[in-house]
Amino acid sequence: MGDIWRLSWWIYHFLLLASMIVMIVGLVKQYAVRGTLEKALRALFTNDPFERITNSTAPSVKALIIAIEKKDTYTVGHTFRVTMYALKLAEELHHV
Known part of the structure; x- marks a missing residue:
């Protein structure tokens, strides 16, 4: 609820907009890879490290690992x- 002429107001709203754009771009990329919106959302919001690693590995890297x-x-x-x-x-x- 700041004055629109203050720099802090503009920075706050710019960062808010930028974070939404980054989230939407990530969702679109996951949708392109997974094929369904449910799988894309599940891949973005998982806490399981095994699932996060397998979801974030590029297909070319997966193919290289399989070949090795x-x-x-x-x-x-x-x-x-x-x-x-x-x-x-x-x-x-990180905990130290």
């Missing part, structure tokens, strides 16, 4: 485990 794991059965799941360890490490460092 087919070639060397010893390292199957290695990329996912390293990703999970990195996430756990990042969570621990």
Whole structure:
């Protein structure tokens, strides 16, 4: 409820508009990948790290991981485990 001539009023409304635009762009991108609005919303608002990693990995990266794991059965799941360890490490460092 500020005066419209103050800079803080304009900054607040610009940031509010920018955040809405970013959210809509993310939703549209998820919809393009998932095909349905329900799956797109579920992918954006998940708390499960496994699901978040699998949802955010690009199809080309997924294909590369599959190709690597087919070639060397010893390292199957290695990329996912390293990703999970990195996430756990990042969570621990954030709490310090």
